[in-house]
Amino acid sequence: MKRVHDLRAPLKASELAEDAPNVRHHLLSIAKHAFQDQRVGPERWEPILRFVEEAERPEDEIGLVQHLQNETERGRNIDEGDIEAVFELIDRTSRDLRSLLQERVQPGVARDDEWAEVEAGLEEYISSQTQETKTARMAKVTEFVEQNPGLYIQKLHNRLRKDASFRISYSGLLNYVNELEEHGEVLTVGGPKGHPRFCFPHPSKIDRTSYFGRKYPVSGTIEEDVTSYFEWRSVFASAYVVNPQFDPLVLVMPDGVDLHQSERVEGFGKLESISWIEDKLPLRDGPPDGINELVLPELLHGENGEGIEIPETFQASLGYREGPTQ
Numbered sequence: 001m002k003r004v005h006d007l008r009a010p011l012k013a014s015e016l017a018e019d020a021p022n023v024r025h026h027l028l029s030i031a032k033h034a035f036q037d038q039r040v041g042p043e044r045w046e047p048i049l050r051f052v053e054e055a056e057r058p059e060d061e062i063g064l065v066q067h068l069q070n071e072t073e074r075g076r077n078i079d080e081g082d083i084e085a086v087f088e089l090i091d092r093t094s095r096d097l098r099s100l101l102q103e104r105v106q107p108g109v110a111r112d113d114e115w116a117e118v119e120a121g122l123e124e125y126i127s128s129q130t131q132e133t134k135t136a137r138m139a140k141v142t143e144f145v146e147q148n149p150g151l152y153i154q155k156l157h158n159r160l161r162k163d164a165s166f167r168i169s170y171s172g173l174l175n176y177v178n179e180l181e182e183h184g185e186v187l188t189v190g191g192p193k194g195h196p197r198f199c200f201p202h203p204s205k206i207d208r209t210s211y212f213g214r215k216y217p218v219s220g221t222i223e224e225d226v227t228s229y230f231e232w233r234s235v236f237a238s239a240y241v242v243n244p245q246f247d248p249l250v251l252v253m254p255d256g257v258d259l260h261q262s263e264r265v266e267g268f269g270k271l272e273s274i275s276w277i278e279d280k281l282p283l284r285d286g287p288p289d290g291i292n293e294l295v296l297p298e299l300l301h302g303e304n305g306e307g308i309e310i311p312e313t314f315q316a317s318l319g320y321r322e323g324p325t326q
Contacts, residue, residue: 220244
C-alpha cells in the first residue's frame with residue numbers, strides 16, 4: 001500500500017502538513033458535538049477524508065473515515081473509540097508528512113487545551129474496555145464470525161453493536177480482525193481497490209462438512225481444469241481445482257468464464273459436497289484427486305484484484321436453494 005513517502009511533490013506534502021491543524025480542528029468540532037449527543041452532518045467529515053486520501057493513507061485508514069461519514073449520514077451516534085482513532089490517524093499522518101519533509105518533530109509536545117477536553121470525554125470509554133479482557137473480546141468476535149461467515153467488516157460491526165453487553169468501536173473491531181487474521185483464527189477476502197473485506201473463520205480451524213450450504217472463502221491458485229470429469233447435462237459450466245494454503249476444492253464456474261492454471265483467485269461462495277451436484281453434473285470417474293467439496297462462487301476476483309462476473313442466476317441454474325443441506 002502507498003504511504004505518504006510515495007507522494008511525488010514535496011510541495012504537496014508541505015501543504016498537507018500545514019493543513020493538519022485545521023483538519024484536527026474539524027475533528028475536534030465533531031467530537032464536541034458527538035459527546036453532547038448533537039447530530040453531526042456528513043459534510044463535516046469531508047476535510048478529514050480529503051486529508052487522508054491526499055496523504056495516500058492505507059485503505060483501512062481511509063475506510064475508517066468513510067465509514068464514520070456514512071454513519072453520520074444515517075443519523076447514528078459516533079463511538080468515542082472511533083473519534084480517538086481518527087485523532088491518532090491525523091497526528092500520525094502529520095508526523096509522517098513532516099518526516100518526509102525532513103523536519104524535526106519534538107516528541108512529547110503538549111496538546112492544546114481543547115484536546116485535553118476531548119481526552120476527558122474519552123476517559124470513560126477507555127476505562128470501560130478494562131471490564132473485559134482483550135482475549136475474551138477477541139474470542140467473542142471469532143465466535144460471531146464462525147456463526148455468521150461472510151459478513152464484511154462494516155456489517156459485522158453493525159451486528160455486534162446490537163449486543164448492548166459488547167461495546168466495540170469500528171476501529172477497535174478492525175484491529176481485532178487484523179490481529180485474528182495474523183494469528184490464523186479468521187480469514188478475510190476482498191479489500192483491494194476499495195472492495196469490502198469479508199470475514200470467515202479460518203478453514204484450518206473448522207470442519208468443512210459443518211459449513212455445507214453456507215458461505216465459504218476461496219483464496220488460492222488454479223491448479224487444474226477438471227471440467228471433463230463431469231457429464232454436463234441440463235447446465236453448462238466449467239470446473240477447476242483450487243489449491244489454497246489449506247485443502248484443495250473444486251470451483252464451479254459459469255459457462256464462458258475461463259480460468260488459467262496458476263491464476264490466483266480470491267472470493268467466496270456456497271460450499272457443498274461433490275455428491276450434492278451429481279444429479280446435475282454426474283461424475284465420470286469419481287471425484288478429481290479425491291476432492292469431496294466444491295464451491296459455487298458469489299464473488300470472485302482474479303489477478304490484480306479484477307472482478308470476475310458471476311451472474312446472479314448462476315447458483316439457481318444448478319438447482320441451488322438457500323440454506324444448509326445437512
